[in-house]
Amino acid sequence: MVLKLFFCAISPPCRAVKLALNALHLNVQYEDVDILTRKYLQTQLPKINPQHTVPTLVDGDAIIWDSHAINIYLVQKYAPDYSLYPADPYQRAIINQRLHFDSGLMYPCIYNSVVSILFKQMRNLNQHQLIAVKQIYAFAEKFLTQNEWIAGDKLTVADFSCMSSLSTLDYIFPVSSKTTPKLMRYLERSQDLPYYELANQEGLNQLGKLMQEKVLKASKNITMNIGN
Numbered sequence: 001m002v003l004k005l006f007f008c009a010i011s012p013p014c015r016a017v018k019l020a021l022n023a024l025h026l027n028v029q030y031e032d033v034d035i036l037t038r039k040y041l042q043t044q045l046p047k048i049n050p051q052h053t054v055p056t057l058v059d060g061d062a063i064i065w066d067s068h069a070i071n072i073y074l075v076q077k078y079a080p081d082y083s084l085y086p087a088d089p090y091q092r093a094i095i096n097q098r099l100h101f102d103s104g105l106m107y108p109c110i111y112n113s114v115v116s117i118l119f120k121q122m123r124n125l126n127q128h129q130l131i132a133v134k135q136i137y138a139f140a141e142k143f144l145t146q147n148e149w150i151a152g153d154k155l156t157v158a159d160f161s162c163m164s165s166l167s168t169l170d171y172i173f174p175v176s177s178k179t180t181p182k183l184m185r186y187l188e189r190s191q192d193l194p195y196y197e198l199a200n201q202e203g204l205n206q207l208g209k210l211m212q213e214k215v216l217k218a219s220k221n222i223t224m225n226i227g228n
C-alpha cells in the first residue's frame with residue numbers, strides 16, 4: 001500500500017512530515033494542494049479531513065492529519081524500534097513537549113508573520129511579532145544547552161517539526177550567532193542531514209521567493225530581513 005500525502009511544499013508542517021518520510025525511506029505519493037487559493041476546498045481534502053489542513057496522510061483506511069500526529073504514527077507503525085520516538089516514557093514526554101512547543105508557540109507565530117507578509121503587505125514584523133520570535137529563539141537556545149538535538153542527544157521526530165519551523169522563522173528574522181549560538185549551530189547541523197535539502201530547503205526557498213516578491217512589491221528598496 002502506497003502512502004498518500006496531501007502536501008504543500010511551502011507549509012512548515014508539510015515539510016516536517018516530508019523530513020520524517022525521507023528519514024524513514026518511505027515511499028509516498030504526494031498530492032499537491034495549493035493553499036494560497038481557495039480551490040483546494042473543492043478537492044477531496046475537505047471530504048476526508050473536515051479541518052481541510054495539510055499535511056493529511058492516507059494510509060489505506062487510516063486518515064491522519066496534523067504533522068505531529070502523522071510523524072508519531074509513521075515512526076510507530078513503520079519503525080517502532082527507531083530512536084526517532086523512543087519508548088521510554090520520560091524521553092517521550094520531552095519529545096512531546098517539544099512537539100507542543102512547535103504546535104502551540106512556533107506555528108502560530110509563523111502563521112501570523114507569514115500572513116502579515118503575504119496578505120497584508122507588511123514589510124516589517126510588528127513589535128509583538130518580533131518579541132514572540134525572539135522569545136522562541138531564546139527558548140530553543142535553552143533546549144539546546146546540553147544537547148545537539150532539540151529533545152536530547154539523538155535526532156527525534158521533535159527535530160523534524162522544530163527544524164522546519166525554526167528554519168522558516170530564521171528566513172523571516174535571521175537567527176544571530178551572538179545571542180543564540182547553539183540555535184545557529186542547530187540549524188547548520190540540520191542542513192547536514194542527507195535529506196534536508198529535498199525535504200525542507202526546497203519548500204522553504206519557494207516560500208522565501210513568495211515573501212520576497214510581496215515585500216519587493218511593497219517597497220523597491222528592501223531586502224529580505226523582514227525583522228530588521
Ligand SMILES: N[C@@H](CCC(=O)N[C@@H](CS)C(=O)NCC(=O)O)C(=O)O
Nearest residue numbers: 011013035052053054055066067068
Ligand atoms: N497543526 C497543524 C497545522 C496545519 C495547518 O494549519 N496547515 C495549513 C498550511 S501551513 C493549512 O492547511 N491551511 C489551509 C487551511 O487551513 O484550510 C499541523 O501541524 O499539521
